[in-house]
Amino acid sequence: MNKKLIALALAALPAAAMADVTIYGTIKAGIEDNKTYSSSLGLDGNKSPRSGVQVNDWTSSIGFKGSEDVGNGLKAIWQVESRLHMDGTNGNKNAASSDGLGTRDTFVGLAGDSWGKVRLGRLSDYANSDMEQVDPGSYSDESVGGLGMFTRLDGRHNNAIRYDSANWGGFSMAVLWALDENRTTVAGTRTNNQFSNIGLSYENSGYFGKYNYGSWGDSNLVGGNKDWHRFEGGYNANNIYLALGYQQVRGYGFSPFYNGTVGTAVNNAVVNNLVNNGTFATTAQAQAAVNSLLMKTKELALTGGYTFGSFTPYLSYVKGYDVSLNGTNINKSGYDQFVLSLDYALSKRTDVYTSYGHVNWKADGAASESTFGLGLIHRF
Template sequence: MNKKLIALALAALPAAAMADVTIYGQIRGGYEYNKTYSSTLSKDANGKPQGGSEINDWTSRLGFKGSEDLGNGLKAIWQVESRVNVDGSNSTGFGTRDTFVGLAGDGWGQIRLGRLSNYPNLDMEQVDPGYYSGQSVGGLGMFTRLDDRVNNAVRYDSPTWYGFSYAALWGVDEARAVGLNGSRTNRQFVNIGLSYENAGYFGKYSYASWGDASNVAGSNKDWHRLEAGYNANNIYLAFGYQQIQGYGFGSYYNSALGTKINAAYITGGVSQAVIDTSKLKTKELALTGGYTFGAFTPYFSYAKGYDANFNGSTVNNSGYDQYVLSLDYAVSKRTEVYTSYGHVKWKLPGADNENSFGLGLIHRF
């Protein structure tokens, strides 16, 4: 009898230990017709995109998170979140999204370490509310191309005072590889974010810097992003502006077209070594408006990339204009049907326009 009681007690221990664990996630995917440079579909002999049908994942994820009360207003917090691909493509592994351990306290905020989102990725992107794959231009993926997660990172998030808050992130360069000048690099990443939110109005600013960028070919140097708008009373309005500086064409709007511009400079007599150590500056703005009536929310987004500046001179016809029209239908509190059409017009001679249509389903749990 005692053995049975002991066995029952031991069996109950894992459930008790797991009592504070929350399992959550989103399954998001749909049909897309894409004619884009980033599509996995084949290109023609000149590298131009060819249109076709795709069944794509729209960044599904599965997560586990929890906390433990340590007393005196202090608690331990943790999270393990992973990318899930519902279209059958290769899994990207366990803990590939925000995964961390940390501490949170009443009145002083929280500090975490692990793999963590930069400020634009976690706290901004109001100008890009849609769902789409990395192959699509059915969302503002070019405007948000640097929104990402940082390995080997520490992040502090402040509490909110009268609508104001801030965050600071530091990502360590553990590789310290040999750079262009023969010395060790220090590609540490520093990101500071400021926010104000009140009565539906919001304003957010982010600054990011990548260590000794001039010592790394095709690298980003610094990045400013501003977003502001209003989200209340069924009205959704968001404005965004950003400026990115880097070396070489690593920070250009589109990597495939950036490679072509890079080759054109080489053909014109500029060496790759000079290109890799010359500054590239890009500027973009984005606008999104939406209105909810009943279960329907239509959105219209516009993004503009201005002609880039390379080594102090304008790269003529290097900008773009993007338009996205989308519709979200809330089937329930946790399930949505979403459809969108996106179009990008490139000013670069010989560059094809890009187009995407998407129709899919989103479910949260």
């Protein structure tokens, strides 16, 4: 269509129909040299990750949002936000992107200056929306160029309702409840694996402290995560960036483990040991027993940075401790990770970003992982 006709059509729309709509987003992509268990490059004959160069999206998105004053200090609010893949894929390197509308935070709700806001839709848990200070970097799902393992549970939930309070002298809170509308029947019992989440925050003069708690119902029946604690605190002002995080996750079987591929290998070693020492006669019996045991993971993360001019270097370190299975530690089941990164601000909205990340697994036979990335970030 002729550009002049488009301009005339837009000009003809009522001003009120467009005034409350904001278009926003972030475009992020880079080239990465990955040797990771999560990479689509796969594993070699020794079950170690292959290395290779990839062009990857770094979690780009586009959104539309707006509000309407409905009187008495009350506003109707809405948002539709969608995931984009700048590399033309949807997490599958062999297929074209099939990103849909509203795949990120998408909601309708009400807001008031004195009491906060309440929203319905697909919504982030508190850790995903208000935390992650220990992980300021940009990277793909296939890399270890950021703290993706530490933030692995952060996400969005369908069929959710969330309340966010107003700010009370630096204190605030949020509560989320996500319904389980796909309930299944296990051993004659109808499950209800709903998710409940609460977040607490205090921020003042650059200092911050945040706490996240998440809980899944009926996790003992469906074999998933049971509960989740995360604390982050630090200081972000006067060009100084410092963040400390601690996380504990409990769940049944190996569901809370740090990495799925490595977790499977550790799980198999535990199951084989139970069969070899005569505890169970078959692998199936041993696996069923492991799936009913409560696993706990604990992680500690620290990130520091300093801004001088247009440059901000960051250094992050994460310690994943040996996991416990029904109260007994599994030796060599933890990990160490460090990430060194540099952000260079070309302008207020455009950055060049580079990072190097390395993960050392303690498990016998597990290979180390590494990522080098260089990319461009633009916000609009």
